[in-house]
Amino acid sequence: MAILDTETREIETDLLIIGGGAAGLWAAIRARDFCPRVLVVDKGKVARSGASVHTHCVLAPVTEDKIHEALEEIVVEGGYMANQRWAERTLREQADRIREMASWGAPFRKDASGALYTAKDRKQVVNNSVYLLGSDMMDTMKAHARSKGVDFMERVAVAELLTSDGQLPTRGSVVGAVGFHTRTGEFYVFKAKAVIVCTSLMSAELYNAAVNNLTGDGHAMAFRAGARLSGMEFGQIPNFPIVNRKVSTGHPAVFQLYGAKLVNNLGEEFVEKYYPGKTLQLLSRAEISYAVAKEALEGRGPIYFDMRHWSDELINEWRRVLPSMMKRMDEAGIDMRRDRLETMPRVGSWGGAAQSGIRIDENAESSIPGLFAAGVAAHVPVNIIDMTGVSQAVCYASGYRAGEVASQRAAGGSQVKPLADQVNRLRAKVFAPLRRESGIDFQQIYLSVGKVTVPAELSFFKHEKRIKGTLAELGRIQQEEVPRLKARDVHDLVNCLGSQNLPLLSEALYRCALARLESRFSHYREEFPYRDDINWLKWSIAENSGKGMKVSFESVPIETYPIKPAQRTRVPAPVQFTFKETVKAAV
Amino acid sequence: MAIKTIDSEKCQVCPTRQTTGCVVYDICPMDVYRLDEEGKPYIAYVRDCQSCFLCVRDCPQQAVYVTALVDFPILPY
Known part of the structure; x- marks a missing residue:
């Protein structure tokens, strides 16, 4: 097969960033302050690939006097499992990130006075959200990254990390990566002084609507290289997609926020039974999903969302903000003013919201020297509670920090040449499914x-x-x-x-x-x-011990955190x- | 769920395609499009479409139609 004979292209850079979503672009933008050669590689088209393009809002800036209260909301609701240092950094830096993005032209939604429009979204009592379409956000960030001299390589899928000792798992450091062009099949060898993994979660195509290009590549390649993964048992995100046997859609979160009723087939609003005193708006998707699953499994399904009391104005607003979801409804002949929407308990994604992922320290460095991680690829346990916009904010904060530290490391470091033997072995492994x-x-x-x-x-x-x-x-x-x-x-x-x-x-x-x-x-x-x-x-x-998978536990250092139970x-x-x-x- | 149709006549007159190239071919996250000899897009990998509607949003000619109806069995929980 011709593709197997393709040339190998060697690319040398200071800092290699795998994945060009919100975390990857923040990392790249910040990294250019410290090192000359920053390369973002993405298997799709940066600003249209990954998960960030599908968002519609992000955590609002938090004023200094509200930081402690905002942190407390996240920590207490999250059962004290949050990494409070990452949480505080995320809250504290969000105002700068939003201000910078606005200065580059990101079209945040404004209120009548011209100020940022803010609202309470899922799980928010103290915190707030600001609204910006994911595609607009990504276009703005990509343009700014380009203007700062960040290099991009698109349609190149990174498959495996290269290590100083040529081994996976390694006892040495990460020195680059290999991948291939998804259209031409050219094989790429990236040599880098530092690597940041900024890939997304895994949204598997499991009988359900999914973002199929999120395939957990970063989690998996880091694991194979010997990096530690953390919180994986929480990686399976229960959800309640809208499924009426004809159409399947994500974005169920919107139904929580504006007084939709969630009822079983007896017409009972059952959520209150499990979570006394909590409205849908104040519950995570997981919390709601467990209630939906129990009702359904005990024979009180199907379960429905009922929005028949919504105003035309509200429905039109969602048509503007979430056109793909509304289009699905239209096509299935569902009119929210007339029909109830059936929902099913389903696990949606693996490794979402950064509560599971590559274990990193406060400098975003993994357990392997030279390998950093940020965003959803990393274990940055802040948004355990599934609060709207916090995962995006974590992408900003961890991307920014990873870019800052990794680029300084790269600027002061030297290139280690990847071992030809490892490159050849990985080339054979990557192309094996083509050769069969x-x-x-x-x-x-x-x-x-x-x-x-x-x-x-x-x-x-x-x-x-x-x-x-x-x-x-x-x-x-x-x-x-x-x-x-x-x-x-x-x-x-x-x-x-x-x-x-x-x-x-x-x-x-x-x-x-x-x-x-x-x-x-x-x-x-x-x-x-x-x-x-x-x-x-x-x-x-x-x-990855080299002989199989090893599981251990590490205590949350709660005694060193500001908020304690x-x-x-x-x-x-x-x-x-x-x-x-x-x-x-x-x- | 998949891309259903591309209106070839709209592609024929698309000024963007003729100057900087076809937008939907450029942006598709699942890379399901390929270009014919005239540089017009066709659906080469229909089963990989994830129905994200980004091509519908970005196509300057509004030439793409994506259906959201499922074509796989939705199994019980």
Whole structure:
């Protein structure tokens, strides 16, 4: 096959940034203050690829007098698991980031007086949101990065990291990466003095609407290189997409905010039953999803959102802000003024909101020298509570910091030449699915993994016995199916590359879930239906030992943080459920 | 869910395509488009469309139509 004979292109830079979303561009913009050669590589088109382009708002600037209160809201609601230093930095720097973006021309929504329009969005009592379409935000940032001399390389998929000792996992440092052009198949070898991973979460195509180009590439390549992953058991984000058997859409969050009713098939608004005193607006998607799942599994489904009381003005506003969601409604013949919308409990994405990802320190450096991470790729536990706009703000803060530190390291460092032997081995590995005469389609991987990770008793409500069953199957998929992946062409090789990450990262997720003997956020164990702050104010660490996956835990250094719990207690999980096969059969 | 159609007549007269190249080919996150000999886009990898509607938003001629209707079975939870 001609593609296998393509030339190898060697690219030398000071700082290599993998992924050109909000975190990657902030990293690049800041890095140019300190080092001459900054290269952003993206497998798609920067400003249209990834997750940031699909956002519509971000955390509002916080004034100095409100910082402590805003921090407290995030820390207390998040069960004291937040990294308070990252949280405080995120809150404190947000005003500067917003002001800079506005000065570059980012068209934030304004109020009648010309000031930034702010509103309370999901989970916000103290904090606020400001509104800016993701595509406008990304266009503005890309133009500014260009004007600052950042280099871009688009349609190049980075597949693996290069290490000083030529090993994965490494005992040395990260010295670059390899990848390929997604249209021409040219093989790229990047030599860099420092690397920042700014890729996105994994939004797998699991019977559901998904952003399919988010395939957890950064998490997976860092893990293979030996970097520690943290918080993986919380990576499976429960959600409640709108599904009416004809159309499937994300963006359910909007229904929370403006007085939509969530009812079961008896017409009961059931959320209050599980979360007394809380409106939909004040609940995370995970919290709502658990209630939806329990109602549905106990035979009180389907579950509906009812917005029939909404004004035309409000519906038109959403048409402007979220045109793709509204278009889906139109096409399915759904009129929100007339019809209720069916929702289903579903796990949506792996590793969202930065509560799981590559473990980094306060300089955004991973456990491997030379490798940094920022944004959703990194474990920056601030937005554990799923507050609107905080994940974006974390992308800004961690991207900015990663760019600042990594570029200074690169400017003072020297280039280490990648080992030819490792480059050759990785080239053979990356192109292997193209070389096979026959094999399986990448969608088979999604299907196989989906079967043992999507059903509610394997995702929402976990139990030791079922986790072990899932882990056995994930092992089989990695041993038997992944090595048989067949790419139809170089375009399909991108799909193959992404699909390999799902069983690997799912294994990390289920191994950590097996080890955490309590329930919190998006992790629930039937045998331990309570949040246990006495024993489990800890973050999990999953590591590639070279002989398999190793899981350990590290305590949250709560005694060193400004906000501490008055006492550590054990609190019953608000939604409790014990799965029985007979119940499932009845649904 | 996938791209349904591209209005070739609108592409024919698209000034952007004739000067700086086809926008939807340039921006598609899943890279589902390819260009024919005239530089007009066609849907080469329809199964990879993620229905993000970015091409619908960015196409200067509004030539692209994407459907949101699902073509896969939505399984029970």
